Amino acid sequence: VSRQLLAAAILAAALVLVAALPDYRARVLVAAVLAGIMASATDLPTGVGGVPLFGAAFPFGIGAYAAGVLASDGNHLSAAFAAAVVIAVGIWFPLTLVAFRLRVTPLQFGLITLLLSIAVEQVIMATPGAVGGSNGLSGIRPAMAFGRSLWPILGCGLGMLGLLFWIRGSEFGLLLRATRDEPIRAEALGYDIPSIRSCAVAIAALFGCFAGVLSASVTGVAYPAMFGLTSNLIVLVWVALGRPGTIVGPLITTVVYRIVQTELGSRFQNHYLFVLGLTIVVSSLWLRGRDRADNATVP
Amino acid sequence: MPNEIGTVVTFILDILVSAGGIFLVASGLVVVYGWARLINMAHGDLVMVGAYTCVIAVDSGFPYWLSTLLAAALVGLVLLAGHLAVFKRMPQEGMSTLLATWGLGLMLTEGVRLLYGPGGRFVDPPVTGLVTFPGGVLPAYQVALFGVAVVLAGVAVFVTTRTRLGLRVRAVVERPDAAAMSGLNPGRQRSALVLMGGGLAGLAGAVIAPMAPVTPYLGPVYSTTAFSIVLMSGTRVGVMPIMAALFLGTTRVATQTFLSPSIAAIATLVLSIVAIIAVQGRLSRP
Numbered sequence: 001v002s003r004q005l006l007a008a009a010i011l012a013a014a015l016v017l018v019a020a021l022p023d024y025r026a027r028v029l030v031a032a033v034l035a036g037i038m039a040s041a042t043d044l045p046t047g048v049g050g051v052p053l054f055g056a057a058f059p060f061g062i063g064a065y066a067a068g069v070l071a072s073d074g075n076h077l078s079a080a081f082a083a084a085v086v087i088a089v090g091i092w093f094p095l096t097l098v099a100f101r102l103r104v105t106p107l108q109f110g111l112i113t114l115l116l117s118i119a120v121e122q123v124i125m126a127t128p129g130a131v132g133g134s135n136g137l138s139g140i141r142p143a144m145a146f147g148r149s150l151w152p153i154l155g156c157g158l159g160m161l162g163l164l165f166w167i168r169g170s171e172f173g174l175l176l177r178a179t180r181d182e183p184i185r186a187e188a189l190g191y192d193i194p195s196i197r198s199c200a201v202a203i204a205a206l207f208g209c210f211a212g213v214l215s216a217s218v219t220g221v222a223y224p225a226m227f228g229l230t231s232n233l234i235v236l237v238w239v240a241l242g243r244p245g246t247i248v249g250p251l252i253t254t255v256v257y258r259i260v261q262t263e264l265g266s267r268f269q270n271h272y273l274f275v276l277g278l279t280i281v282v283s284s285l286w287l288r289g290r291d292r293a294d295n296a297t298v299p
Numbered sequence: 300m301p302n303e304i305g306t307v308v309t310f311i312l313d314i315l316v317s318a319g320g321i322f323l324v325a326s327g328l329v330v331v332y333g334w335a336r337l338i339n340m341a342h343g344d345l346v347m348v349g350a351y352t353c354v355i356a357v358d359s360g361f362p363y364w365l366s367t368l369l370a371a372a373l374v375g376l377v378l379l380a381g382h383l384a385v386f387k388r389m390p391q392e393g394m395s396t397l398l399a400t401w402g403l404g405l406m407l408t409e410g411v412r413l414l415y416g417p418g419g420r421f422v423d424p425p426v427t428g429l430v431t432f433p434g435g436v437l438p439a440y441q442v443a444l445f446g447v448a449v450v451l452a453g454v455a456v457f458v459t460t461r462t463r464l465g466l467r468v469r470a471v472v473e474r475p476d477a478a479a480m481s482g483l484n485p486g487r488q489r490s491a492l493v494l495m496g497g498g499l500a501g502l503a504g505a506v507i508a509p510m511a512p513v514t515p516y517l518g519p520v521y522s523t524t525a526f527s528i529v530l531m532s533g534t535r536v537g538v539m540p541i542m543a544a545l546f547l548g549t550t551r552v553a554t555q556t557f558l559s560p561s562i563a564a565i566a567t568l569v570l571s572i573v574a575i576i577a578v579q580g581r582l583s584r585p
Contacts (some may be wrong), residue, residue, distance in 0.1 A: 052394055061347045095572070104579045107338070107392050111526055112575055118523045119568040127561045229519045233340070233401050240394055274413065277405030281385060284399035 004165050007248040010255065011158045018150050023195065027218050030150045032258035034215040035060075037160050039238040039250035041207035045200040046236070048226075049166055050180030051106040055113030056235040059088035059205040061226035063212020068137035069130055070224040077143050077213065084209035091116070093202040100194035121204055122229035136223030143217040153214050160207055164247050167203060176200050177245075179297055232274075239259025240287050308434030310556065316441045318548030319448030320510070322541060323503040324521050325528035326451060329540045331496030333529050334472045335489045336391045337382065342500055343522030348407055349374045349504025350513040354420045363425040367505040374501025377407075379494040386493075387486070404518055412515040419512025440509060447506055450497075452541050468492070481556030528577040546574060 014033050018026045042056040066084035071077045092113070099109045132138075143153070146241040167173055179193050180185040187193055216222050224233060238257060242249030265272045328342045339345075349370040356366035381403050389396040393571040415570045424440035459465035470478040479485050503521075527547060532539035554563035 052397075054397075095576075099576050099579075100511065102576055102579070104576055108530060108575075108579050111530060112572055114524060115523055115530075115575075116568065116572060118519060119564065119571075122520075122523075123561055123564045123568070126564055229340075229401075229522070230405070233398065236394060237398055240398060270413065271409075273405055274409035277402040277407075277409060280402030281399050284395040284402060285385060285388065288393065288395040288397070 003248045004162075007161050007165070008158070009252060010248075010252065011154060011161065014157075014255075015151065015154055018154060026150055028259065028262050029255075030153055030218050031215055032209045032255045032262075033154060033157050033251075034218065035258055036238075036251035036254035037157050038208045038211040039166075039235050039254040040161060040164050041204045041211070041245045042235050042249050043239050043242070043244060043250045044164060044176070045197065045204050046168065046239050047246065047250075048173060048180065049197060049200045051197050051201065052110040052236065053113055053201065053204060054110040054236065055115075055117035055232050055238075056082050056204070056208070057226060057228075058113065058117040059084070059092070059208030060212035060215070061117070061120070061216075061222070061231070062088045063209040063246040064216035064222035064226055065124075065131060065137065065212075066209070067213045067216035068132075068140050070218070071143070071213070072137065072140045074141035074143055074217070077217070080213050081210065084213055085206055088205040088209045092205045093198050096198040096201040097194055100197050106197075114229070117227045117228060117232050121224045124224045124227065132222075134224060136225075137216075138223060140216050140220045140222065140223045142220075143214070150218065152188060153218060156210070156214060160210060161247070161251065164207065168229040168247055172196070172199070200266070237283070241283060305434035308432060309436075310552065312432060312435050313552045313556075314545070314549050316437065316445050316548075317552050318544045319445035320507060321524055321528060321547050321551075322448045322452060322544035323444070323506055325540060325544060326455065327496045327498070327500030327503060328522075328525035328529050329496075329532065330492050330499060331378070332526075333466060333532065335492035335496065336472075337386055337489070337496075338392050338397050338400065339496075340397055340401035340522065341376070341378075341381075341407060341518075342525050343518035343520065344404035344407040345374050345378060345497060345500040346504040346507075346521040346525075347513070347515060347517045348377065348411065349501030350508040350517070351411055351415065351420065351504075351515075352501065353505035353508045354422045354513050355415075357422050362421070367502060370478060370505035371498040371502040374504070375494045375496075375498030378500070379490065382490060382493045386477070388488070404522075408515050408518055415515070418508040418516060419514050421512060422508050424509035444506060444510070454537055456541070484554055504540030527571050527575065531571070531578050533579065543574075543578075547571060 011033065014029055017029055021029065038056065038060045042053050045051040046053050046056075063080075063084040065081040066087070067077070069080075070083055071080040092247070095112070095116075096109065099112065103110070110237075122134075124131050127133060175186070175191060175196050178191070179196050183193055234257075235254075238254040241248045242251070242253035246249075261272075324346060327345065328339060331337050331339045331342065352370035352373050353363070353366045356369050357363055361369065381400075384409075385399050385403075386396055389399060424438075426439045426443045428439045429436050430439050430442045459468055467478070467483055469486060470481065471483060471485045475485045478488075524547070528543045529542055531543035531546065547567075550567050551563075552568040558566060
């Protein structure tokens with residue numbers, strides 16, 4: 001309950017801040033919360049289910065591009081949602097199911113999702129037409145469905161977070177934890193581990209898509225690097241630093257990171273990524289104690 | 300008819316050269332991740348550092364071949380230092396290891412960019428001219444690169460399957476507990492493999508440097524290729540990485556020959572993922 005209250009408090013604070021802050025900063029905050037929702041959704045298979053989703057930014061990017069291609073004028077948001085879900089879930093669910101049926105390990109599966117995302121980045125960069133090539137898409141207008149207001153978007157974020165908490169606490173969440181902690185026993189009890197993991201990955205993709213569509217509507221851009229190595233692995237940093245399996249932890253670390261990145265990144269643009277790399281190496285030493293390496297290699 | 304034969308010969312030569320380059324780029328990761336079980340997300344960045352080392356050494360007046368050795372030594376030592384200082388303390392294949400190696404990769408990319416700028420650097424190939432085959436022609440350096448890959452692959456297969464050193468490597472890779480009980484020191488063996496894998500990454504960077512402009516942002520491209528090969532070949536010591544490189548080389552050349560660039564990229568991706576899942580699924584079976 002305390003975690004849920006914390007999450008609600010963060011989003012309530014965001015609602016108040018959105019009203020108080022100037023437009024640019026309010027958009028930065030809302031985009032940070034939406035990225036946080038993506039990280040929280042990634043936490044479901046990664047932290048709760050023990051399937052490290054290295055390609056976590058893939059559905060988010062698909063969502064952003066769907067908004068850029070189908071809803072760039074602020075209309076047809078539902079079409080963008082539908083297309084993004086069909087593409088991202090339509091790719092990830094069968095991929096996960098087949099991979100785990102063939103007993104690919106979670107770590108290898110995670111790497112496959114990362115390769116997929118990076119390859120999509122390269123495909124987009126080589127396709128200058130509808131998806132804008134290496135320049136990406138810009139000028140995506142705010143969603144008309146929300147009256148161009150940021151509050152309904154934050155409300156959607158609150159709803160998605162509530163759903164994630166509900167899923168985590170449900171019988172499905174319990175099963176997901178069982179597949180992480182005791183996969184052999186869970187299998188012996190008759191549970192279909194590939195199906196459970198596939199559903200968790202599909203849920204993460206679904207929420208990632210929604211967050212991506214909304215994010216593009218807020219920031220107005222979609223670009224190939226959204227599928228790149230950095231965009232994907234930084235989500236794992238947020239999940240790892242936020243304590244995997246808590247859902248709210250990744251949200252907090254993401255929001256804090258994105259705001260710090262915006263504030264300091266522009267001032268120290270030249271050295272920002274070097275410092276980030278150093279910070280990640282040092283943080284990893286601290287994270288190793290809670291590393292779920294055993295779960296990353298179980299069948 | 301001669302034209303058709305020429306087309307087929309050129310097609311096959313392109314596949315062999317492409318597979319050779321892919322094998323070179325992936326060989327370091329095969330050793331570091333496939334054998335030493337260090338999930339090295341900085342692999343592509345290490346290849347890039349190897350390429351830069353070679354370019355800078357040649358610009359400073361060193362002969363090309365000495366620059367290649369310098370690149371291999373420097374990159375091997377960088378990865379070994381990272382392993383001894385940080386990665387060794389972490390669980391094998393854990394998320395913290397993955398993030399730490401990625402952090403190292405970011406530092407390398409940005410460090411090179413801060414030192415030498417984002418623009419491309421060039422180095423002239425040590426071998427110039429064309430080599431004529433019955434029905435086809437190739438730049439001499441591409442033939443040399445393929446030769447290096449063949450020698451490297453031959454040495455790797457011979458050492459791992461026919462020598463005592465290879466037996467030790469296989470013991471540590473496949474049965475680390477049993478290897479430790481037999482008196483081997485898996486930790487020391489892993490460090491040696493990490494040094495060797497880093498050296499191979501540096502060597503690959505130096506060897507492919509004359510093929511294209513060298514920029515700080517090449518890392519992810521090399522990493523993607525190398526991880527595809529490692530995932531296709533698994534941890535098995537022997538010919539699997541060579542087969543995987545041939546498969547990926549064939550897929551790339553065939554799709555680029557017959558399809559548009561975007562479709563070719565998607566087709567290569569789909570075929571690679573299918574191959575990875577199929578091979579891993581097969582290898583994972585008891």
